Amino acid sequence: QEQVVESGGGVVEAGGTLTLPCQASGFTFDAYSMGWFRHAPGMEREGVSCINWNGESTLYSDSVKGRFTITRDNAKNMVYLQMNSLKPEDTAMYFCAAGGRWPLWGLVPGRGIWGQGTQVTVSS
DSSP, X not given: OOEEEEOOOEEEETTOOEEEEEEEESSOGGGSEEEEEEEOTTSOOEEEEEEOTTSSOEEEOTTTTTTEEEEEETTTTEEEEEEOSXXXXXXXXXXXXXXXXXXXXXXXXXXXXXXXXXXXXXXX
């Protein structure tokens, strides 16, 4: 069964750091681009960051550029999102996703492989 499972969410103070791991299984991990998306109540789903199959190309939304870092470990079928200098506006449900396209912007649920999400709450 193809799946990705996020973890690492929680409550953190503004300015703090959080790392979200995502474990993939059931598919050829290094054949897929990986990405992180977030969805806050009342807001549209936002592409946060994506990384290509070998990790040599990464992209970030303007809202997180310079603060977040995406990495992957193909030997462990893992992708990570390190989030530094967190702001209250980063509060959202964060989703890990896998897709066969590059970049992953525009990937929607129902296409690719999506996790169930992990909640990140940044207190001011």
